[in-house]
Amino acid sequence: xxxxxxxxxxxxxxxxxxxxxxxxxxxxxxxxxxxxxxxxxxxxxxxxxxxxxxxxxxxxxxxxxxxxxxxxxxxxxxxxxxxxxxxxxxxxxxxxxxxxxxxxxxxxxxxxxxxxxxxxxxxxxxxxxxxxxxxxxxxxxxxxxxxxxxxxxxxxxxxxxxxxxxxxxxxxxxxxxxxxxxxxxxxxxxxxxxxxxxxxxxxxxxxxxxxxxxxxxxxxxxxxxxxxxxxxxxxxxxxxxxxxxxxxxxxxxxxxxxxxxxxxxxxxxxxxxxxxxxxxxxxxxxxxxxxxxxxxxxxxxxxxxxxxxxxxxxxxxxxxxxxxxxxxxxxxxxxxxxxxxxxxxxxxxxxxxxxxxxxxxxxxxxxxxxxxxxxxxxxxxxxxxxxxxxxxxxxxxxxxxxxxxxxxxxxxxxxxxxxxxxxxxxxxxxxxxxxxxxxxxxxxxxxxxxxxxxxxxxxxxxxxxxxxxxxxxxxxxxxxxxxxxxxxxxxxxxxxxxxxxxxxxxxxxxxxxxxxxxxxxxxxxxxxxxxxxxxxxxxxxxxxxxxxxxxxxxxxxxxxxxxxxxxxxxxxxxxxxxxxxxxxxxxxxxxxxxxxxxxxxxx
Numbered sequence: 001x002x003x004x005x006x007x008x009x010x011x012x013x014x015x016x017x018x019x020x021x022x023x024x025x026x027x028x029x030x031x032x033x034x035x036x037x038x039x040x041x042x043x044x045x046x047x048x049x050x051x052x053x054x055x056x057x058x059x060x061x062x063x064x065x066x067x068x069x070x071x072x073x074x075x076x077x078x079x080x081x082x083x084x085x086x087x088x089x090x091x092x093x094x095x096x097x098x099x100x101x102x103x104x105x106x107x108x109x110x111x112x113x114x115x116x117x118x119x120x121x122x123x124x125x126x127x128x129x130x131x132x133x134x135x136x137x138x139x140x141x142x143x144x145x146x147x148x149x150x151x152x153x154x155x156x157x158x159x160x161x162x163x164x165x166x167x168x169x170x171x172x173x174x175x176x177x178x179x180x181x182x183x184x185x186x187x188x189x190x191x192x193x194x195x196x197x198x199x200x201x202x203x204x205x206x207x208x209x210x211x212x213x214x215x216x217x218x219x220x221x222x223x224x225x226x227x228x229x230x231x232x233x234x235x236x237x238x239x240x241x242x243x244x245x246x247x248x249x250x251x252x253x254x255x256x257x258x259x260x261x262x263x264x265x266x267x268x269x270x271x272x273x274x275x276x277x278x279x280x281x282x283x284x285x286x287x288x289x290x291x292x293x294x295x296x297x298x299x300x301x302x303x304x305x306x307x308x309x310x311x312x313x314x315x316x317x318x319x320x321x322x323x324x325x326x327x328x329x330x331x332x333x334x335x336x337x338x339x340x341x342x343x344x345x346x347x348x349x350x351x352x353x354x355x356x357x358x359x360x361x362x363x364x365x366x367x368x369x370x371x372x373x374x375x376x377x378x379x380x381x382x383x384x385x386x387x388x389x390x391x392x393x394x395x396x397x398x399x400x401x402x403x404x405x406x407x408x409x410x411x412x413x414x415x416x417x418x419x420x421x422x423x424x425x426x427x428x429x430x431x432x433x434x435x436x437x438x439x440x441x442x443x444x445x446x447x448x449x450x451x452x453x454x455x456x457x458x459x460x461x462x463x464x465x466x467x468x469x470x471x472x473x474x475x476x477x478x479x480x481x482x483x484x485x486x487x488x489x490x491x492x493x494x495x496x497x498x499x500x501x502x503x504x505x506x507x508x509x510x511x512x513x514x515x516x517x518x519x520x521x522x523x524x525x526x527x528x529x530x531x532x533x534x535x536x537x538x539x540x541x542x543x544x545x546x547x548x549x550x551x552x553x554x555x556x557x558x559x560x561x562x563x564x565x566x567x568x569x570x571x572x573x574x575x576x577x578x579x580x581x582x583x584x585x586x587x588x589x590x591x592x593x594x595x596x597x598x599x600x601x602x603x
Contacts, residue, residue: 001155001185007035010183012073012147013063013154014040017181019139020062025049030141031094031167031176038193039157039182043165045094051177056159059179066151071137073147083131083142094167095142102128156190157183199439205491206336212496212563214487214504215337224334224341226484231504234542236344236483238502239490240322242374242536243346243479246367252320252348257300259324260291269299269454270393274426278327293326298451298476301349302458305472310462315472316352316360322483323347337488344483350475351460357473361409361431361448364477368433368446369415371479374501374535377435377493380416382444383407384423384430392426394453402450403429425476427453437493445486449476496563497585500603501532507543508564510555512571519575520545523568523593530597541600556583566603 001009014033021044022028031043044051051059078086080103087096134143136151148154160180167173184190201207209215214232221227228236244254260282266272272279275295282291294300301319310317324344333339350360372379385403386392392399406429410417424430433446451474454460461469480486490498500506507527509520524545532539546555552569559567569581579590582599591599 006183006185008146009148009154009185010035010040012151013157013181013183014042015073015134015136015139015141015143015147016063016066016151016154017059017159017179018042018044018141019066019136020059021179022139023062024059027091029092029094033141036180038184039160039180041178041180043094043167043176043178045174045176051162051179053162060157060159063157066137067154068152069137070150070152072150073145074135075145075147076133076135076140077130078133079130080128083133086133086140087142098142099131102131155183155185156187157181158190158194196439196441200441200492203439203492203495204336205338205488208491208496209336211561212504214491222341223331224329224339226337226340226342232487234504235498235502236487238536238539239480239486240344240346240483242502243367243371244320244322245536246371246479247318247320247348247364247477250318250363250367251316252318255301255304255319255321257294257297257304257321257323259294259326261294261300263290263292265299265303266292266295268457269302270426270457271296271299274391275327278329280326280328295325295327297321297323297325297345297347298349298454298474299458301347302351302454302460302474305351306458306460310351310472312353312462312464312470315462316350316356317472318348318350320346320348337484340482340484343485345478346480346483348477350477351455351462351472352475353462353464353470354473357405357450357475358409358412360475361406361450362413364448364475364479365409365413365415365431368448368479369413370535372433372435372445374499375435375490375493376499377437377445379436380418380434381410382423382430382432382434383410383417383419384425384432385419385421386424386429387422389422392424393457394427398452399429402452406431406448406450425449425451427451428476435489437489438495443489445481445489446479447477447481450474451476497565498563500565500600501534501536501539503542503563503565505542505544505562505564507541507566507568508559508562509543509545509547509568509570510552510559511545511547512552512569514547514549515572516570516575517547520547520570523570523580523596526593526596530600532601534601566600 014035018030018033025046029045033040033042080099084096084099087099131142132144133140134145134147158181160182163178164175165178166175182190182193184193212231213229214235215226215228217226263272279295280293282293284291304319305317322344324342326342329339329341352360369379383406386399410431428449428451431448432444434442435445436442455471455474460472462472464470509523511520527541527543530541556567565584567583569583574581578593580593580596582589582591
C-alpha cells in the first residue's frame with residue numbers, strides 16, 4: 001500500500017470512528033477528522049461526557065462492527081444552502097459554521113482551513129455553490145474525499161489517546177475532545193509500530209535525562225530553558241566540538257556575536273516581518289533603542305563580513321559560531337529538549353562567489369555525512385523549495401537557480417533525496433538532512449541553505465578581479481541544528497548508551513578490595529596520557545574511580561545503571577598479572593596494562 005492509499009484508508013477510518021462514536025453517543029457533535037502521521041484524529045463534542053481510555057475497547061468494538069458489516073462509501077453532492085440546513089437539522093453546529101464560512105468566502109476559506117472535511121465543488125474565488133458529503137451506513141459527513149470503496153477495505157487500527165483541543169485552534173472557542181488513532185495496512189505493521197512506541201517510552205530523553213543526570217528544568221528559571229548538569233554539559237560540548245572540527249578542517253574560523261541586538265538588524269534582514277512575534281523584546285533603561293534577544297545569527301555574521309572591504313582573493317569567507325539564540329515559543333509547544341526557548345546552534349555561514357557555491361556545498365555535505373556516520377544514523381535529504389506563496393524574498397529567477405544548484409550538489413554527492421515545496425526558508429531553498437534513529441524514526445537534523453537575498457538587503461560586497469563591486473552568495477549551515485533538539489534525538493537513538501568518544505563518563509574503575517590502590521594509580525597514569533583522535537582529535541579520557549567499601553556486584557550495577565561504556569575491574573589477580581578486566585556491553589575480556597591505551601583508541 002503506497003502513501004496515497006494509506007492516507008485514504010486512514011481518513012476513511014476517521015469517518016468510521018466518528019460513526020462508531022455517534023452510535024454510542026447519538027448526541028455527539030463533530031468538528032474535523034484529518035489524517036496525521038501514522039493515523040488520524042477526530043474532534044468531538046460530547047458535552048459533559050468525557051471519553052477516557054477506559055472507553056476505547058467499546059469504541060473499537062463499534063468500529064470493528066462497522067468494518068465487518070461492509071458499508072460502501074457513497075459520495076453525495078449537495079447545494080450549499082441544503083447542506084447548511086442538513087447541519088441544522090442534525091444538530092451539527094461546527095459543520096454549520098464551516099459551511100457558512102464557505103458560503104461567505106468561497107474556496108479561499110477552504111484553503112485556509114486546510115482540512116480534508118471541506119467539500120468544495122467549484123474553482124477560483126467564487127462563492128461555493130455545492131459541497132460534497134460521504135455516507136457510510138447511517139453516518140454522513142461533510143468531506144471532499146476520496147475514501148475507500150467499502151468499510152471492509154481498511155487495515156489494522158488502534159485508538160491511542162484522547163486530548164483536549166480548541167475548536168479551530170482558537171482559545172476563545174469551545175474545547176473539544178480529540179480522539180487519536182493509528183492505522184496500518186496490516187496487523188504486522190501495526191504491531192511493529194506499537195513495539196516502536198514501547199521502545200520510544202523506554203528511550204524517552206526526558207526520562208533518561210533525569211536518570212542519567214544530564215539536564216534539569218526549573219519553574220523559577222522558566223519553561224523551555226533547560227539547565228545542563230556537569231555530565232550533560234560534557235555531552236553537549238563534545239558533540240559541538242566534533243561538529244566544529246569538521247568545519248574547521250574546511251577553513252571555517254570562529255567568531256563571536258552578542259546575545260542582544262537592535263531590532264533594526266532584523267528589519268533589514270527580513271526576519272522581523274516574518275518572525276517578529278517570536279522574538280523576545282529587550283528595553284534599554286539608558287537609551288530609546290529597541291533591542292531583541294537574538295533568534296538567529298546570520299545577520300550578525302553578515303555585519304562582520306561588512307566590517308571591511310573584501311577582495312575576490314580572500315573569498316570564500318567562512319564563519320563559525322556555536323551560540324545560544326532565543327525564541328518566544330508558545331508554552332504549550334515546549335517539551336523536554338525537543339522545543340526550547342534557549343536553543344544553541346552550531347551555526348556557520350559562507351560568503352562566496354557564484355563559482356564557489358558547488359565546492360562549498362560539497363564540503364558541508366561531506367561534513368554532515370561524516371558526522372551522522374559517526375552517530376550511526378542513516379541520512380537522506382529533503383530538498384526544500386519555495387511554493388507559490390508570497391512569503392518569500394528575492395527574485396524568482398535567483399530562486400530557481402539556487403534550487404537547481406542544490407539539487408545538482410545532492411545528486412553529485414550520491415545522496416538519497418526527495419523534494420518538498422513550501423519548506424524553504426523565506427530567503428532561500430534548503431538541503432535538510434533527515435536522520436533515521438535506532439527504532440526507525442526520522443528526524444530533521446542538519447541543514448544547508450543557499451541565500452541570494454540577505455547579502456543584497458545588507459549591501460554586502462566584494463571586489464572582483466576587474467575591480468568591480470559584486471554581491472556575494474551566502475550559504476547557511478548548522479550540522480547539529482539546535483544542539484538541545486539534537487541531544488533529544490541522540491539520547492533516544494542511543495538509549496543513553498553513548499558511543500565511547502561521546503560518553504560524559506567514559507570509564508569507571510571498580511576496585512575489588514583496598515589492596516590495589518597503588519595499581520589503580522598506575523592505571524590512571526595511563527589514562528591521563530591517552531588522547532583519543534577519532535572522531536574528535538585531542539579528546540582526553542573521562543574517568544572516575546569507585547574504591548568504596550562496597551561489594552563488586554553493587555559497583556557494577558551502579559556503573560551499568562549510569563550506562564558507562566567501559567568498566568575496568570581491578571583485583572589482586574589483575575595487579576599480579578599486570579592486567580585489567582574490561583567490562584563493556586558486549587562482554588568481558590582481559591587486557592594487558594601495556595595494551596590499554598591502544599585498546600581504548602580502537603573503541
